[in-house]
Amino acid sequence: MVESMIRAEQLTSGYEKLTVFSDLDVAIKKGHITTIIGPNGCGKSTLLKTIGRILKQKNGDVFLQEKDMKSISTKAIAKQLALLSQNPEAPLQLKVEELISYGRFPHRKNVGKLSSKDKQVIEWAMDITRTTAFRDREIAQLSGGQRQKVWLAMALAQETNILLLDEPTTYLDLAHQLEVLQIVERLNKEHQCTIIMVLHDINHAARFSHELIAMKAGEIVTVGSPNEILEKDVLKEVFHINARIMIDPENGSPVCFGYDTLLAQEQGGPYGDNG
Amino acid sequence: MVNIEKKTKLKPILIMSTAPFLIVFTIALSITYGSKDIDVATIWQAITQFDSGNVDHTIIIQSRLPRVVAALLVGAFLAISGAIMQGMTRNYLASPSIMGVTDGSAFVITICMIFYPGMSNVSMIIFSMIGSALGAGIVFGFGSIMRNGLSPVRLAIIGTVIGTFLSSISAALATYFQISQDMSFWYNAKIHKVDPDILILALPFGLVGLILALVIAKSITILSLGESISITLGQRTKWIKVISILTVVCLTGTAVALVGKIGFVGLIIPHITRFIVGVDYRFIIPCSAIIGGIFLALCDVGSRFINYPFETPIGVVTSLIGVPFFLYLIHTRGGERRA
Numbered sequence: 059m060v061e062s063m064i065r066a067e068q069l070t071s072g073y074e075k076l077t078v079f080s081d082l083d084v085a086i087k088k089g090h091i092t093t094i095i096g097p098n099g100c101g102k103s104t105l106l107k108t109i110g111r112i113l114k115q116k117n118g119d120v121f122l123q124e125k126d127m128k129s130i131s132t133k134a135i136a137k138q139l140a141l142l143s144q145n146p147e148a149p150l151q152l153k154v155e156e157l158i159s160y161g162r163f164p165h166r167k168n169v170g171k172l173s174s175k176d177k178q179v180i181e182w183a184m185d186i187t188r189t190t191a192f193r194d195r196e197i198a199q200l201s202g203g204q205r206q207k208v209w210l211a212m213a214l215a216q217e218t219n220i221l222l223l224d225e226p227t228t229y230l231d232l233a234h235q236l237e238v239l240q241i242v243e244r245l246n247k248e249h250q251c252t253i254i255m256v257l258h259d260i261n262h263a264a265r266f267s268h269e270l271i272a273m274k275a276g277e278i279v280t281v282g283s284p285n286e287i288l289e290k291d292v293l294k295e296v297f298h299i300n301a302r303i304m305i306d307p308e309n310g311s312p313v314c315f316g317y318d319t320l321l322a323q324e325q326g327g328p329y330g331d332n333g
Numbered sequence: 334m335v336n337i338e339k340k341t342k343l344k345p346i347l348i349m350s351t352a353p354f355l356i357v358f359t360i361a362l363s364i365t366y367g368s369k370d371i372d373v374a375t376i377w378q379a380i381t382q383f384d385s386g387n388v389d390h391t392i393i394i395q396s397r398l399p400r401v402v403a404a405l406l407v408g409a410f411l412a413i414s415g416a417i418m419q420g421m422t423r424n425y426l427a428s429p430s431i432m433g434v435t436d437g438s439a440f441v442i443t444i445c446m447i448f449y450p451g452m453s454n455v456s457m458i459i460f461s462m463i464g465s466a467l468g469a470g471i472v473f474g475f476g477s478i479m480r481n482g483l484s485p486v487r488l489a490i491i492g493t494v495i496g497t498f499l500s501s502i503s504a505a506l507a508t509y510f511q512i513s514q515d516m517s518f519w520y521n522a523k524i525h526k527v528d529p530d531i532l533i534l535a536l537p538f539g540l541v542g543l544i545l546a547l548v549i550a551k552s553i554t555i556l557s558l559g560e561s562i563s564i565t566l567g568q569r570t571k572w573i574k575v576i577s578i579l580t581v582v583c584l585t586g587t588a589v590a591l592v593g594k595i596g597f598v599g600l601i602i603p604h605i606t607r608f609i610v611g612v613d614y615r616f617i618i619p620c621s622a623i624i625g626g627i628f629l630a631l632c633d634v635g636s637r638f639i640n641y642p643f644e645t646p647i648g649v650v651t652s653l654i655g656v657p658f659f660l661y662l663i664h665t666r667g668g669e670r671r672a
Contacts, residue, residue: 111564146559148559151607160554160558163567
């Protein structure tokens, strides 16, 4: 059995008066890519943010390698866990390399210059994300895809063994979506980085993940391998769709190649559940 | 390998190294020109061999010198406050005058003048700081409970409304208790009436604010990347915000206690500074202080010549420059998403 890198127990979270989910138990396996899928508003981003301590839980505990995160200093957590949120916005005049170098913050003393180790890691992060070519440009001059790679590089410069990604491919074109996910895959394979991400595209989720967590209305419906989750009955329950699934002959992962919505038939109108 | 650290440091170092000369030049300019013509030899004498019986000497030492020092300090304090507020909130319109901080100070000072007349200078500075905290508290409080209330333009509207409300109450109270004459000082920033005693008292308060600002500068840079990134990078975001607010309250409170309300300095100077030195608050904060101080001192010199030989309130001069700049900011930065 693979040991768990992150484990949540009886986790309750949400925003101010709104509780998005309560008493959730979940375990993320070490060295795996785990993707959370589910309809809008099901709580998948909230779960990711709570695990990444961007959002404070209302109740319950999150354990980082079996250690309660509340008992670890935020700086020590930052050396182990990085999170890339959905629409990060940097000051537009910031230079690419400068932004990426802020990823070194948790490793640096309060004053002082970048060490040679810092510089080495920054070079590595730019290399793996293929952002070296525009290191001197300002964020304002980059396309959406380039920006996302720069943010990813910043998270990598943090040199953590856990990476949380909240919809890293949203708003990107097809090629950039794939490029970002391939970087993630490479990190996992070459650096044994544990990855938890939220994706909307179930085909990408199936292709790049070891394990999928399907959520709906604040509950975890089921957890399993891509083959177990990309399955007619599961997708019907989670997304209210009638999915047609086949196996991609190129890479062997399940693909949903077409679907119809079930909402209209069940509820007699197109405006049913919106999460 | 290109050294990004060296490249970004060039301009701020240039500003900081030329600052002493620019400041001395500004002081010289400011004490030389005024409604009364005093020749350079007399000015030099006033500094080297002060004669309290000589009217010209008294004007130089008791009026013109404190005045330019006050302008330099107040400009620096307001610019640093604005820079911290903009960095912390990522709101390009954040500044002491727009967010109700200076109005809070003037309001509390009015209340104190009515119910606690003859207060000492130190208590006035402290009450002014309490007022700053009150103004900021009300504005950000309303901003947080209103839907999308913390967005730049909405927060600016809330700040302006609350600020106007507080100053209306002050005006009404001042009329009722017949202290309008005294009150106008706080609302029309009469920098030429600055009291040298309070100026000396203000120095330690300003120094505390300045040191705090420099200490948290790096953390402000991280915070300016966004709250979630700041947390992800392991910064104790809440603490940094608390210290930032204390710093702003300390600096703005002292500035208002010194000369009253002056608008726009805290808004425009941080923008100009960022344009020159980039996005690192370790440079923005000291450079804003330098540029803000010199800017306000030059505005003060200008205020003597707009309607010569009469003095124009310095707030008029800063508004003449500030209002077009404010509109420009909304025009260029206030796209739909940010409004």
